[in-house]
Amino acid sequence: MENMEPVIGLEIHAQLKTKTKLFCSCPTEFGAPPNTNICEICTGQPGALPRMNARALELAAKAGLALGSRVNEFSLFSRKNYFYPDLPNGFQTSQLDPPICEGGSLAIALEDGSRKTIRLNRIHLEDDAGKCLHDARLGATLVDLNRAGTPLIEIVTEPDLNSSKEAVDFLKSLHSLLVRLEVTDGRxxxxxxxxxxxxxxxxxxxxxxxxxxxxxxxxxxxxxxxAVEYEIRRQSALYRDNLPVRQETLHFDSVKGETRSLRSKEEAHDYRYFPQPDLPPVYVSPELVERLRESLPESREDALSRLSALGVYEGRAELLLDRPGALAYFDKAYGVYPDASRIFSLMEEHLLPLCWRDSRDPLSAPFGPEKLATLARLMEEGLAGRRSVKELFPEMYQTGSDPEALLKAKGLEQISDDEAILAIAREVVKSHPEEAAKYRAGQDKILSFLVGKLMKLSRGRADPKKASGIIRDLILHDEAEKS
Amino acid sequence: MDKALCSLSLEEARKGLLRRDFTAFELVESLLRRIRETEPALNACLAVFEDESLKQARAMDESGPDPSKALWAVPVTLKDVYNLQGAPATAGSRMLKDYLPSYEATVVKRLREAGAILIAKTNLDEFAMGSSTEFSAYGPTRNPRNLAVVPGGSSGGAAAGVAAGQAPGAFGTDTGGSIRQPAALCGCVGLKPSYGRVSRYGIIAYGSSLDQAGPLARTVSDCGRLLSAVAGPDGLDSTCSRRPPEDYVNLKEKAPGSLTLALPRELWEASFHPAVKETLDGALELLKAAGVGLKTVSMPALRYSVAVYYILAAAEASTNLARYDGARYGYRAEKYGDLSDMYKKSRTGGLGREVRRRILLGTFVLSSGYYDAYYKKAAQARRLIRDEYLKTLEEADFILAPVSSIPAWPFGSFTEDPLTQYQLDIMTLPLNLAGGPGLSLPCGEGSDGLPVGVQLMGEPFKERSLLEAGLALERMFPKPPDITRSPLTLPRG
Amino acid sequence: MTVDKKAALAAAELARLELSPEEGGELGEKLVEDFTKIVGYMDILNEIDTSLVEPLYSPMTDPEEPRKDVPRDEEAGAEKARSILEKGTRVSGHFFTVPRVV
Known part of the structure; x- marks a missing residue:
């Protein structure tokens, strides 16, 4: 099937980063006990009416602006009608015509280094459904409406993608952008x-x-x-065997790695969209557009080149752009103590893995950017060693304690005082006279063994840079004294 | 003395309470007695809150009158579409027979804040769909002026109760005439405020772009006072207007000579029952004699009101009522197979015939292939109707129209002929399509002894001026006989 | 537009309604008859040319602005959620239950 090419379009649903649902003030937190984040509005009680969340429309417009879409001054919600247990009103509230944003695009990098522009058709607001769980023991379906009414944007692309790699690259790029814009947490x-x-x-x-x-x-x-790879193979096989390709809705079975038809018979869907009479048109004022435009963070490209100028390698700097809060954390810490590579290393090795384990925005960690900056300074001044940092970081992260005080309290403060290191070096030379003699005789490599012993004796606290100089001077100086 | 308390108008009752001529307890007791006495004949109430009302009255008597509250210790009833906690909200449907709301309607909260005592919930056509209160799952309400005829609807229980002296005031809802028409058929006053004047939050919906809550009482000024307690912006209903309400209490009656009323030919030249016709002619004579300017106008788009209304209201209803599926609350069929069967059996068993008929119609007009020809076309025609309405009001102070072309009718007259019954609504539907305010008031009674009403319709959000004109008309027209103490007993057998 | 029984039955299926004996039993004769009559009457709208008319979906004026993204009062919210679940038609543990969805 070399003469066929795949044509791919995506419809992406991103949950907006709001505190409350789209049409009621129930919290949107994940993982609450079932049916606790519900009220009369999101469970479709008689007489309840929706109230639009202003933040949701700002985030949708912000996403549109960052993607170069046209933001409509007025857009409309419609009711999309169908029956399902996770849909308490019997309709989903979604935007049909006009949506909040139209047009726009996002570029992806191709393998040859060139960039390809993927056009967007539209971005619209809608509410999410609840969740159905199937209980085999009861032979029943259990319904949890906590998620019902959660605000989403649906981003619809034009069919501009032509391979699974392009599709995945586009999604990664879109994900990272929306996360950085803080439009979604993107989990x-x-x-x-x-x-x-x-x-x-x-x-x-x-x-x-x-x-x-x-x-x-x-x-x-x-x-x-x-899924895209499988579907390309499946459709190719149909064309090869001259079998008809049917328009159908498919489910991807991630265990078997194949797609399966969701609706065997062509079930007639008739959503009976019509303007939602309980909601006024969505109004995005020119002032709001201006304010949102000004609030847009620097583009990915700008951020990467800025970081690179600071000495953070482009390949690794991406780390700061992929999850919310990381770049802002970096910028704050850098503002306090301008040592970009040390701050970046501390974040990369210690802070970010812990934040991500806990699904936490770094800015909300108890160990704030000022403290990380302090830690960087202590390291630079030789007052904190890599080993102590490694040992103590989890505690600093948990409790947000002051690095300087903690190092002192734990007795892990780095020993940088020359006299103190010299005292330890004496001990080492005294207990390893043969090795000292070999070094004196010109076996340079043995010095690192002696430094290791020194570090061990100091329980890792001696400043390693100073240690090697001091012990070398000690051995050679002793020689001079003896002779 | 006690017998008289249930006959007092709302204003009289309030004054008496504030002067301590009688206690709140005595007033409530008198109304409860009247309810007990008349209910066997009327079936106007779906729930009566005897203990709670008496308890509340006693507590209010102890704390003493508070004139700052618009409805201090004034008993009112609520159509059973208002959610209040502690009592079922049935909407007259089997579907919601045992449904207990977990929250309260804004109107209910405001009535409580104004000091009102909520004594009963009244009967209605199921989900407010109907104009005779015959489509209630809890049996029809009878007209207190003649027990053999319907009280009108859908707020039939509210109107019958107010006319019969069960309460000095009531709250109903009006989607296509459901306050104004029963008020006219029972001989009392009913006000449909502008769309967006009163919050719809917590009121079981029928047609979202048409529904509006409003008062019924025995006088125009009582309606004004009731409106004053509930009107105004509400953050819980996004469609509710942010315009501040006017003063609906300190009204200044308009001079008849200063009034010009537009009489749309399309409504006045309809075919009328002779008893209604002669009463309306008499009313027009009284207006002329008082110096009111009457101007016949043409509003050709009114011809399409019935089609436009039934398409739009049914469309909105079909999706507003999709939530009644037996899954979360309300009626679920006892026996069913799979999910789809559970939906169908619960909805078919829980919803009455007229409601199902409108859901079917609404589903059809929104469905693919028919949307443009019916739903969209009706929405376009709606604009023509509203534009015509507003334009007419540039040339006259108010529009004057009949409320019903026939008097209250015997039970069962139209239950098998829905289209004819729909067409009878032509007098009241245009106002809901236009979104304006309308006041229905009695203008006399026909040779058959049944009351006849007219309605004044005004510019949106000019309820004050509408009420002031209503005061003038109320003075001109004969007052309906007082039946608040009449025995209402059903003939035996 | 003439509307046949098929259209009525299709709408009934979309609306998850069954035809009951009142509607003329399984054949739904009475229902179809009323329905056809009512829909037939709606054709009166064909008399008017609305090609240049913007639809009016609602007469709302000066509607409310969107609300701020502020969560509800925690305690009152939890109480309300409990009450909604408690009053549910069929509830198992913390869930509403319905027949198995295939």
Whole structure:
């Protein structure tokens, strides 16, 4: 099937980073006990009416501005009607026409180093459904409405992608941008960033679209890659064998690594969209657009080149852009103590892995950027050693304690005082006279053994740089004294 | 003395309470007695809060009158679409027979703040869909003026109760005439405020872009006082207007000579029952004699009101009522197979025939292939109706129209002929489509002894001026006979 | 537009309604008859040319602005959630339950 090419379009759902739901003031926190974050509005009680969350519309508009979309001054919510147990009102409230943002684009890097622009069709606001769990023992479906009403944006691309790699690269790039904009937390394992993939094949060079399959609800980059690959193979085989490709909705089975038809018969869907009469049009004022535009963070490209100028390698600096808060944390710490590479190393090795383990925005960690800056300074001044930092960091992170005080309290403060190191060096030379003699005789390599002994004796606290100089001077000086 | 308390108008009752002519307890007791006495015949109430009302009255008597509260110790009833805690909100439906709300309607909260005593919840057509209160799952309400005929609807329980002396004031809802028409058929006053004047929060919805809460009472000024307690912006209902309310209490009656009323030909030239026709003619004579300017106008788009209304209201209802699926609350069928069967059996078993009919119609007009021809077309025609309405009001102070072309009718007259019943609503539907305020008041009674009403319709958010004109008309027209002490007993057998 | 029984039944399926004996039993004769009559009446709208008319979906004026993103009072919210669940039609533990979704 070398003469066929895949045509791929994506519909991405990103959960907006709000404190409350789209139409009620229930919290959006993940992992609350079932049906505790619910009220009359998000459970569809008789007489309840929706109230739009202002923050949600700001975040949607902000995403649009960063993606170069046109933000509509007025957009409308519609009701999308269907029955399902996770949909308490019997309709989803979503934007049909017009949506809050139209157009826009995002570029991805191709293997040859060039960039390809992927056009966006639209971005619209909508509310999420609840969750159904299937209880085999009861033979029933259990419904948890905590998630019902959570604000989402749906970003719809044009069918501009032509391989699984392009699709995954686009998603990664979009994810990282939205996270950095703080539009979403983007925790994919919690379903905060998921996507539907539309995929069809067509003869190369043709501009017509083939019959497409729609793979629903993929929530990891890896699954997107696998699902697209599988679907390309499946459709190719159908074309090769001259079998019809049906338009269908597919589910990706991540265990078997294959797609499966969700609806065997072509079930007629008729959503009966119509303007939601309980909500006024969504209004985004020109002033708000201006304010949001000013609040946009520097672009990814700008941030990377700035970091590179500070001495943070481009390949590694990405780390600061992929999750919310990391770059801001870095900038704050750097503002206090301008040693970019030391601050970056501390974040890369110690802080960020712990934050990510805890799904925590670094800025909200008890160990704030000022403290990390202090730690960097202590290291630079030789008052904190790598080993002590490694040992004590988890505690500093947990408690947010002052690094200087903690090092002192734990007796792990680095020994930089020459006299103190010299005293230890004497001990070492005294207990290892043969090795000292070998060094004197010209076996340079043995010095590191002696330094190691010194470090061990100091329980790692001696400043290693000073230690080697002092012990060398001691051995050679002794020689001079003797002779 | 006690017998008289249930006959007092709301204003009289309030004054008496503040002067301590009688206690709140005595007033509530008198109304409860009247309810017990009349309910076997009327079936106007779905729930009566005897203990709570008496308890509240006693507590208020102890703390003493508070004139700063617009409705201090004034008993009122609520149509059973208002959510209040501690009592079921049934909407007249089997679906919500045991439904206990977990929150309260804004109107209910405001009535409590104003000091009102909520004594009963009143009967209605199921989910407010109907104009006779015959479509209640809890049996029809009878008209206190003649027990053989309907009270109108859908706020039939509210109107019957107010006319019969069960309460001096009531709250209903009006989606296509559901306050104004039963008020006219029972011989009392009903006010439908502008769309967005009163919060809809916590009121069980029928047609979201048409529903509006409003008062019924025995006088125009009583309606004004009731409105004053509940009108105004509400952050819980985004469609509620942010305009501050006007003063609806200290009204200044308009001079008849200063009034010009527009009479739309399309409504006045309809075919009327002779008893209604003669009463309306008499009312027009009284207006002319008092010096009111009457101007016949043409509003051609009114011809489409019935079609436009039933498409839009049914469409909104079909999705507003999708939540009644037996999954979370309300009625669930006892026997069912899979999920889809559970939905169908619960909805079919829990919702009455007229409600199902409108859901079906609304589903159809929104469905693919029919949306443009019906729903969108109706929304376009709605704009024509509203534009015409506003334009007419540039040339006259108010629009004057009949409320019903026929008097209250015998039970069962139209239950098998829905289209004819829909067409009877033509007098009241245009106002909801336009979103303006309307006041229905009695203008006399026909040779059959049944009351006839007219309605004044005004510019949106000009309720004050509407009430002031209403005071003038109220003075001109004969007052309906006082039946607040009449025995209402059903003929035996 | 003539509307046949098929359209009525399709709408009933979309609305998750069954035809009951009142509606003429399984055949739904009475229902279809009323429905056809009512929809037929709606064709009166074909008399007017609305091609240049913007639809009016709601007469709302000066509606409320969106609310601030501030969570509800924690205690009152939890109490309300409990109350909604307690009053549920069929509840198992902390869940609403429905027949198994395939």
């Amino acid at each position: 994919m394992e919690e379903g905060e960033f998921r996507c539907d993939v539309n995929i069809s094949l067509r003869p190369k060079g043709s501009d017509k679209l083939g019959v497409r399959g729609e793979i629903k609800n993929l929530n990891s980059f890896r699954f997107v890659g696998q």
